[in-house]
Amino acid sequence: MNEHAIIAENLSKRYRIGRRIENHRSTASGLQKLLSPFAYLASTLREPEAEEILWALKDVTFSVRRGEAIGVIGRNGAGKSTLLKILSRITEPTSGRAVINGRVGSLLEVGTGFHPELTGRENIYLSGAILGMKRAEIDRKFDEIVAFAETERFLDTPVKRYSSGMYVRLAFAVAAHLEPEILLVDEVLAVGDAAFQKKCLGKMGDVATAGRTVLFVSHNMVAVQNLCSRAIWLDNGQIIEQGETHQVVAKYLSLGSQALSEQIWPDKETAPGNDRVRIHRLAVRPENGCPGDPISMDTPIVVEVEYWNLLPDEIIHSCLHFYTEQQVVAFTSAPIDSHPEVAQNAKQVGLYKEVCCIPGNLLNSGVHRVLLLMIRNTSKIVYRMEDSLTFEVLDLGDRAGAWYGKEPGFVRPILNWQVQRIE
Amino acid sequence: MKPSTIAKDRILEISPPNIVIEQSRGWASLGLRDVWEYRELLGYLVWREIQGAYRQTALGVTWLFLRPIVNMLLLSFVFGTMVRVPSDDVPYPLFSLAALLPWGFFSNGVLRASRSLVDNMHVISKVYFPRMIIPVAGAASGLYDLAASLVILIIAMLIYRTPLRVEILWLPIFLIVALGFSLAVGLWLATLSVKYRDVSFAVTFLLQALMYMSPVIYPVSIVPQAIRFIYQLNPMTGVIQGFRWSLFGSGQPPEITFLLSIGLMILALVSGAYIFRRTERTVVDIL
The missing domain is CATH 2.70.50.60 (abc- transporter (atp binding component) like domain)
Known part of the structure; x- marks a missing residue:
């Protein structure tokens, strides 16, 4: 039996960014633009020039063992999302290859495929089907999903009338019951209220301990450290460091935000x-x-x-x-x-x-x-x-009662509370 | 646990689905097996197309019926009563309805399929499934329009006391051709719409032009012989002609050129499917 769930070899992804447009203000250039309506057509047909190319991912090689939870960290634009998109087959790599052994479930967003006009019940089926569940499977887990989302009363209400919290709960509940062998997760946890975030992370922890493979992309060092045994640090589309989570995270924190x-x-x-x-x-x-x-x-x-x-x-x-x-x-x-x-x-x-x-x-x-x-x-x-x-x-998560999510608000002061029994 | 189940579990474990992700080159397979695997999703998407569209409308699904009725009345008044277009001795309302039925099926299918990729961008960019399902669901959602028009046609035929003919059994064949053609055009347009948003402007124009080039408001018999051959290369010509012939016995049954047009349709369908497959790999990067 193959012990690796994911093997990525030299994965690269090239994006074509628009050519830099000079700031034409003169009438002449405006006229020129009017006279060449096919400029866009021409630009899409020719080969991209060097300055139009962006390597979102370059020669990324790693492997994930079955049952392992691995975290992917890095700054915005480091290539984390591109990597997830390639592994979940949303887009193809420009070169290199990846082999995936097992049924993949990817959670790049909460509420993929939800239609606002349809009811909660209808959306559970729709979203489940889009995520790759069979009807019989959804039937079997339906009650569980509804209970997890805590939205029993609103099952036959169009989801556009849901509060944003309810919407997210229902959407995550569907995704959480996907039960793939390999779970690819983007930072979907940055939504919902604190209690629900805890529940989501708990569910993800369950997935990880149940022997399934998890690849978790996050900015949240606390969550990564708690959920993942290994981590990969991406920057500019390349792997800077991979290894044990606390070592990689420590390096990232000391160098990453320079x-x-x-x-x-x-x-x-x-x-x-x-x-x-x-x-x-x-x-x-x-x-x-x-x-x-x-x-x-x-x-x-x-x-x-x-x-x-x-x-x-x-x-x-x-x-x-x-x-x-x-x-x-x-x-x-x-x-x-x-x-x-x-x-x-x-x-x-x-x-x-x-x-x-x-x-x-x-x-x-x-x-x-x-x-x-x-x-x-x-x-x-x-x-x-x-x-x-x-x-x-x-957020190093060292406060008492800290949880993995980010508290809302611009400021996070420690205020002086008084706690006493008055009756 | 019974021994047999254990054995089965082990087999499943030994051979898990093995997905290789790399840049595909050349003309890859159409991946129709993958589409078949996701057939349930296809059903949901077709259902969503219609359900979602008519929620919170006062008339709801009645719109599906209203459109062909109003179209029929308008055409009958303008072309039947005012312009007096010949209709091969069939009452003009029936004559136009027999054309509006496959035409509505075709044009709604093309319209939905052509914009399906752009409309479903948010889903495509977040989760994998065979992308081919999306335009297919778009084209197939024309079946709702078809069902509604069919009800109206039956009522109209009862009103005019049209006798049923054995040739009516040919109708499914013509419908399949119409579906195939709408999917062919839809696949091409959906693919083009990814790179060029011009398609959304062009598609209504194209459909309008195609309607005048199909015998929707007039019979094939008034088309000049000189251009008859080219005219009949349009699969919809044969389809509409076939509808009128099999329902009322009016005009000619589709001729040998219909087979030629079917051949062209299949060519467009297969090439459309391949061109779509080539684009789908990187569709997310472009949109």
């Missing part, structure tokens, strides 16, 4: 900015560490901004906007908040440094992006830098 933790422009002439102000250095780091060191939820964070002020007698200061992954501003901060005199004292020509300290136990876990604004006379934006810094706040 991306934009520091930027330095040594030359005053070419540094980003304008004739008023130019940026010299930007950095984000844990209070007692260097840029690139892991930042967990309880770590105080330091953001440093160094800039050249190029004009005399300027009232100028920086201002930081912290964005969450959902591209929502979590909060903004500027030196005048704590030092009002900055708003009155004019700066002379020179290199200035402004440091912002974010206390630990404030930000929720997740990737944060920093927008830098340079402000003149406390109100006028003289320079704006979109992706100045990014950093990830990690």
Whole structure:
């Protein structure tokens, strides 16, 4: 009997990204465009040029033993989803091959194939069939699915009237009862309420312990560490590291989020900015560490901004906007908040440094992006830098009663509660 | 546990389904066995197409009946009463209904099949199943329109007291040709629609043109002899002609050119299936 459930050899996937479109504003180019309506047709027929090619996956080789649970980690765009798509036969690799021994169930999304106008009961059958279940199989598990989803009362209601929580519960329940020999899971767990997420992870744990093979793609280090014995770290479509989960995760955490933790422009002439102000250095780091060191939820964070002020007698200061992954501003901060005199004292020509300290136990876990604004006379934006810094706040799951999912909200402070018996 | 069951379990364990994933080259097989494996899903998709479309409509499935009735009345009024198009001595409402039945089946099938891939993108990009099922389900959902039109035709024939003829047994043959042709056109258009969204604009236009090139509103007898041969290469010509002939004995039974048009239809169907298979492997990357 073959002991490997998945064998991947040199899997590669090439994507064709659009050619970079130059910013034509002139009428001439507009006319040109009008006169060549078949430009798109021509572009789809010729061979892609080198700059249009993106290797989403390059020479990925690994194997998964039967009954093993393996985690795939990596940043966004590292190739994790492409790998899942190839293994679940949604798309073909450009080269290389994979052999899969066993019935595959892939969960890339919760609620695949649900039709909003159909009832819960109808959608169980529809979605089950799309996921590859036979009618008899669905019949047999129907009651179990309904009980797991806790939606008995709404079975004959169109799912478009469901609350989002109910919808997700029902959808996951169908998928959870697929019982494949090999389960491929994307981060479907980032949905639903806390209690339900626990239930989902429990179900996945059951699958893993029942001797079936699980390949789990996630950002959630806690879940990966708890569910998987081995892990693969992908970056830029290539395997950086594979091995025992805690080793791979530790390496990933120490190196993985270096991306934009520091930027330095040594030359005053070419540094980003304008004739008023130019940026010299930007950095984000844990209070007692260097840029690139892991930042967990309880770590105080330091953001440093160094800039050249190029004009005399300027009232100028920086201002930081912290964005969450959902591209929502979590909060903004500027030196005048704590030092009002900055708003009155004019700066002379020179290199200035402004440091912002974010206390630990404030930000929720997740990737944060920093927008830098340079402000003149406390109100006028003289320079704006979109992706100045990014950093990830990690949930190491070391809080009491921690669970695998991400708590909602921008902030995750530890507040002072009082608990007492009053009767 | 009985010994026989143990043995069976072991066999299953020894030979699990072995899937090899790699880039397919050249003209791979059509994978029809895979489609057969997923036949239940095909049923669900056809059912969803109709069920989903008519939920929360005031008239519901009545729409399926309303369309052919209104079409028949309009055609009868405009072409039967006003323009006085000859109808081979068959009452014009019956004459048009006999054409609208296969035509509606064909055109709805083409319409649904051609946009099926783009419409089901969210499913295709998240789960694997033989993609061929999607346009097939689209074309097959024309069966609902067919069933509704058939009811109307029977009522109309009762009203006009049309005698039943033995030739009516030919009808399934003509329907199969219509289904095959709608699937052929649907497969080609669905494949093209993946890369070129122009298809969604072209398809209504194409169907309209094809309707005028098929004897839906007029009899084949008024088509000039000079272009008759080319005209009859359109499978729908033979199908509609055959419907009228087998139902009312009007006009000519389909001639030898009908067989030729069937040959062309099969050619389009097979080539459509192959071209679809070639595209389906990477459809997710393009859409």
